[in-house]
Amino acid sequence: MIVRAGFEAAYVSGGSIAYTKHGMPDIGLVSMNEVATAISLIAERNDVPLIVDADTGYGNALNVRRTVRLFEASGAAAVQLEDQTFPKRCGHLKGKTVVPTGEMVGKIKAACDARRSADTLIVARSDAIGVEGYAATIERAERYVEAGADVLFLEAPETEQQQRDMCARFKGRAPLIANMVEGGATPLRSATELEALGYGIVIFPGGLFRAYSFLATEYLAALKRDGSADAFRERTYDFKQLNQLLGTEAILADGTRYDAEHFR
């Protein structure tokens, strides 16, 4: 659906995998292999580059090494690693803590060493602003870039001044990611505004799930009340539209190219 709408990259959100596949909050319960399976299924069907949320790398530098190898092989174009303690929790929940800078530098080095292709990007995320303050976070970011991080993700800046400052500081060295979390700590802006501030990438990780969960509540309440989904008819695709969306005819036609009758 993202590709269809004309976007040129997608962000594979650990939060939304936890929410949908597991029905659980984003508190570090999803395992490495479950995310790898999700990536692999996405990459089987789509050609768009995928930035994949790898949380903390699921352990120490050796775990990071496995994670990077596996996610890259599963089809990730970029792997995002964060400096929270393991198990992590959503950057916008209370009670998060970070590992020492040196430990995270080691993990970034391990990630850079582990990738098979230099085209696989390492996104270094710091959650330190909410824990140690802005200045300490910038020091961390400097170390992460020096260790080889290709992209910086400094989570939850509190002011526009911080946003401008961090973008200016790393300009030409590493693009910055802005994270738009509706109801989170960072003021919401449009892509154009973020570009003007100096950001190179913006992710909207949870929006689809938030709209979906809202819709699911309404849909199931209507079904429970009416014993049918009639009330929702104009807000759903019918069977034909659904199959157009999925490309059913093209796929079946493609399959017939291999029919036995062609190879007698």
Next chain:
Amino acid sequence: MSAQRNGYTPLKQQLRGPDIVVAPGCFDAFSAMMVARAGFSTAYVTGASIAYTRLGMPDIGLVSMNEVAQTVSLIAERVEIPLIVDGDTGYGNALNVRRTVRLFEASGAAAIQLEDQTFPKRCGHLKGKSVVPTGEMVGKIKAACDARRSSDFLVVARTDAIAVNGYDDAIERAERFVAAGADVLFIEAPESEQQQRDMCARFKGRAPLLANMVEGGATPLKNAKELQSLGYGLVIFPGGLFRAYSHMATEYFATLKRDGTTNAFRNRMYDFKQINELLETDKVLAQGGQYDAKNFS
């Protein structure tokens, strides 16, 4: 695993009750949670929506046994309501069926649905489906009944024969399937209300019938009450949630592409707090707190 789950009536018992059992479709733990939250007592794990959401592919038999089992397992980890699981053709012959039943039952299914299409199957409402001979399907149903560990685990026999061989053949098949041990009958895509009444009356007291409400499909749409008065014991609404979701997703991404922000969608989105209420984040973290080291020093 198919026995009692906390606080919910087993499916077998629900089917003996006076009211039709309404089972909305789900395809992951979250959708199943939402089904339970809305007050439904049973959920239907739909193979089609697993193909749509996980693979982004049509319902043409591409999802493997193990991928469905993993999905069932994640759902059963999170919800207690009984799950009727779409097992397509059982992914092969009677021996494959035996494996499928064992695996799905162990993964947390309360019932498995098996159909008499040739392998690989295709959605019952797509053109070009074909069915296996009656005897082959009877063997598969017997294999399913023999394979289950618990007699509370139900086998739903589905026939797609109406569209291929006509109504009479479908009824003959259904008779054989019940004789082979099927607990529930799913006679797909009846073409008239008369057929629906007739099939419900014929099997009354022997096996409850399942109605499949596919928006835009071959069967006339009715609500749960109307289906109950026709004689059905169970109705599934397998694809409705995905259809509404995909419709919304098109609009959502068009908005984000156009505006570079999700602002225009905000009145149709939960905020961060609401999401965490829905996922019971505080409760889950408090449960974790019970096991904190400080309680055991």
